[in-house]
Amino acid sequence: MYKQQIEAYFNDPRRRAELVEHISRLVRVRSVREDAQPGMPFGPGPAAALDEALKLSSELGFAVKNYDNYAGTVDLNDKDTILHILCHLDVVGEGTGWTVTEPYNPKEVDGMLYGRGTDDDKGPACAALMAMQAVKDLGVPLKHNVRLILGTDEESGSEDLAYYYSKEPYAAYTFSPDAEFPLINIEKGSYKPVFTKSWDVEEATPRVKELHGGFRINVLPPEASCVVAGLSAEAAKPYCDAAAERTGAAYELKEDGDDLHILCKGKGAHASTPEEGNNAITALLDLLCALPLAKVGSTAALHALNALFPHGDCAGKALGIAQSDEISGSLTLAFSLLEVTPTGLSGQFDSRVPICANEENCKQVAEASFAKFGLSAEGDMQEPHHTPADSPLVKTLLNCYEQYTGNKGECLAIGGGTYVHEIPGGVAFGCCMPGFNGNMHGADEHTCIADQLTAAKIFTQAIIDLCS
Structure with missing residues (x-):
């Protein structure tokens, strides 16, 4: 009518x-x-x-x-x-x-x-x-x-x-x-926990002194940067070339005294569609875990993050929370924020979870995965x-x-x-x-x-x- x-x-x-x-x-x-x-x-x-x-x-x-x-x-x-x-x-x-x-x-x-x-x-x-x-x-x-x-x-x-x-x-x-x-x-729904880990002040080199990645929780980071103490650009370049081949990201090196500044450039995207971008945080972690870094707490923590969030994993497979259902589709995950200081790290990921996700098969599983590497995670799930x-x-x-x-x-x-x-x-x-x-x-x-x-x-x- x-x-x-x-x-x-x-x-x-x-x-x-x-x-x-x-x-x-x-x-x-x-x-x-x-x-x-x-x-x-x-x-x-x-x-x-x-x-x-x-x-x-x-x-x-x-x-x-x-x-x-x-x-x-x-x-x-x-x-x-x-x-x-x-x-x-x-x-x-x-x-x-x-x-x-x-x-x-x-x-x-x-x-x-x-x-x-x-x-x-x-x-x-x-x-x-x-x-x-x-x-x-x-x-x-x-x-x-x-x-x-x-x-x-x-x-x-x-x-x-x-x-x-x-x-x-x-x-x-x-x-x-x-x-x-x-x-x-x-x-x-969503699950966006904050995860942390700390360690004592370190002196051994080469080591990562600081790292900065991401600027907003719902944006896949297009850039991430870090400072490595005790490593030259000449020594790092072959590793950068290999990492660029693996990840598709670009790495820029700049020496400042004994420090090496590394800038990783990926491609931004909305956190709900992470597969449309190229995550600069995970690409930088991929590189750092290939470098001959000293066996100290910060290095172990970076290897843990690389294991939990391997470059290209936009579904939470390594974290153990990948899942999907017929009407709402698959879980997506974007590792979107990471800060590393001389004594610890704090990071956050943005996951969009299907209707089948709940605290038992998502939140508790993720917390257990973090705990295996000595990281703690805090954050609640938002209902779909x-x-x-x-x-x-x-x-x-x-x-x-x-x-x-x-x-x-x-x-x-x-x-x-x-x-x-x-x-x-x-x-x-x-x-x-x-x-x-x-x-x-x-x-x-x-x-x-x-x-x-x-x-x-x-x-x-x-x-x-x-x-x-």
Whole structure:
């Protein structure tokens, strides 16, 4: 029902112009999280973006509410709420390398709207808002309310949703257009322990004095460096050449007195897809364990790490936690952080675990593997998120997707986490169409205006089907 009316509504050129203006209005507000200020838990930028979005929603005739600048709500009617749509207004930093336009000066080029937040997540927020407007303008009778929740901290931990849901109940149905179509119903759990080992001050050479690898837990490290005392570049070079052949990484050597600085260059990737990169930490360990280092505590610890995390093992096989299941796929592991000092080490890996993983077959096994080498590990597992594919919400949303795209609707399982990871029964639904790359989080972020309009049609139908 209503497909013909919905198509006609959004095919009106005025809708396209309105959508572009609405998105642009929000993109012009720099909403990067900063230090908290009174009444602004995530800084002035996110608070200003929320204020602007609620003003826009109010101008369109919706009832709005601000939850202490953590989040805001937009209600379609005053009936009981059965559907939540979660979008966020905060953005990552602008970075460098923009060429089409400045990050907060939205610009349309060849059907694409450029600017920070156009794709993640201000564009989708406006598509959802326009869907609510369409239901209202078309006069569709509803038995229930849909509430658009506009958060301000998705990029930095989702404290916004935690605050909102501490005050309000969950809805029967929840989806977030902060991902991609068709629909994500499975998000793997995670296990990210910190492991440590210490030793006495050492004097023997050659030995590793320090090592630094990685900069963020969810990024496969593209670089790692170390300082080796008592080894020359000439002596190390044959080992570097052999390691480069084994690992595919590059090694740069620089002498500084009796110290040898080694820089290892690999290839970065997201921690949920470590096979797409080349881990510089494990590549550096591979080299160090081949060098003729002194038999001291630091050397033994590096050999232990190399045994537990051999280069190229992205599944946790050596650690003993490799596993998979049919619906959520395989465990992935990225050794992403490592610091070695003269008296110890601290490291952390990021593993995305399938539904079959639990404390017994994952956490306890990993801790036992570390203990064999005298390392201690601390960290808890995060539960996976799974909304069954045969649930009414999933079946309804996929049917709406198929109606307006002509493509087959299917469920996806991912290693990353979305805005609904902690929401019971929630799914990620849109806004990116399959195959589209809006360069989210990068320079020249953009969205396809035609795709956003299609998403708005899909959301309109979903609101009608779920709230009628």
